[in-house]
Amino acid sequence: MKLFTNKKQLQTEIRKFNNISFVPTMGALHRGHESIIRKSVKGSGKTLVSIFVNPKQFNNKKDLKTYPRNNKNDIKILKKLKVDYLYKPSYDDIYKFKTEKKIYLDRFAKELCGKHRKDHFKGVIDVVNRFLEIIGPKTIILGNKDFQQLYLIKKHIKKNKIKTKVLACKTIRDKYFIAYSSRLNKLNYVEKIKLIRVIKFLKRYKGNLLSKKQTFNFNEIKKKIISMGVNKVDYIKLIDLRTLKRPRKNKFNLFYAFYIGKVRLIDNF
Ligand code: PAF
Numbered sequence: 001m002k003l004f005t006n007k008k009q010l011q012t013e014i015r016k017f018n019n020i021s022f023v024p025t026m027g028a029l030h031r032g033h034e035s036i037i038r039k040s041v042k043g044s045g046k047t048l049v050s051i052f053v054n055p056k057q058f059n060n061k062k063d064l065k066t067y068p069r070n071n072k073n074d075i076k077i078l079k080k081l082k083v084d085y086l087y088k089p090s091y092d093d094i095y096k097f098k099t100e101k102k103i104y105l106d107r108f109a110k111e112l113c114g115k116h117r118k119d120h121f122k123g124v125i126d127v128v129n130r131f132l133e134i135i136g137p138k139t140i141i142l143g144n145k146d147f148q149q150l151y152l153i154k155k156h157i158k159k160n161k162i163k164t165k166v167l168a169c170k171t172i173r174d175k176y177f178i179a180y181s182s183r184l185n186k187l188n189y190v191e192k193i194k195l196i197r198v199i200k201f202l203k204r205y206k207g208n209l210l211s212k213k214q215t216f217n218f219n220e221i222k223k224k225i226i227s228m229g230v231n232k233v234d235y236i237k238l239i240d241l242r243t244l245k246r247p248r249k250n251k252f253n254l255f256y257a258f259y260i261g262k263v264r265l266i267d268n269f
Helices: 007-014 031-042 061-066 071-080 091-095 120-135 144-159 182-186 189-210 218-227
Strands: 002-004 020-025 046-051 085-087 139-143 165-169 232-239 253-260 263-268
Touching: 002 007, 007 085, 007 120, 020 031, 020 120, 031 046, 031 071, 031 139, 031 165, 046 071, 091 120, 120 144, 139 144, 144 165, 144 263, 182 263, 189 218, 189 253, 218 232
Parallel strands: 002 085, 020 046, 020 139, 046 085, 139 165
Antiparallel strands: 232 253, 253 263
16 A cells, blocks of 8 residues: 655656546544445455544644544555555645635525535545545545535535546444444443444334334434433434435435534434
8 A cells, every 4th residue: 555645746646547436534434434345346446545633624723632532543544455545635735725616506406414514525525626636546445424515515526527437435334233433443442332322212112114014204213312321412414315315215324423422423314
């Protein structure tokens, strides 16, 4: 695996390839990332992974400061997975140039996390747009866990007629149905136990909705999961993935964002 911290050097190296498959990450790699990277490495092109904890997508300084970082383990994982290139840029390498394309934010940026994390998606699209301009990949691969991000990146790419193809990877879960996430590293033992119980409840609740044993009641769910140790609920919503609206048919994903301790967790299933 070749490591680059400078975009000029990276570009000189990858210029000869027109089949770069790009996996953007913020490091603290886990099994979710691993599955995305595996999908990329299995493809016919070269795999380029980036690790950049992007300050512009954090609406809270403390969250940025305490975001999990684990460089040594990340490198070990990337080497094990036979990644071709790792790009680990500095802030200036990413932000000190003028982009060709303008950030396009679809309306969906105002929903869900967009209502609770000011400018978060603007920061995500900004950095992804910059990576796309630097790398010019054939494909970009992202996880479905961050469905809203994935959707907004697709919209930005389409609107700007960028040639990169977007591939989505299914969410990888542990035996308790918890989606792997870098932020899980921040939970202590007691918080992890609380999360296991909450997820078990939400999964059963969704099953009851599908089998019509229950109708959706936000306040009821909120009360219940707070009694189980959740600190704060940003949202719990049912969404039809095709319309991005409240479901009319019995087909939907349950989206949530809540805090356990100081850790904000999101998922959809
Ligand atoms: O999902 C993430 O880790 C980040 O939002 C991304 C896509 C790497 C942009 O910083």
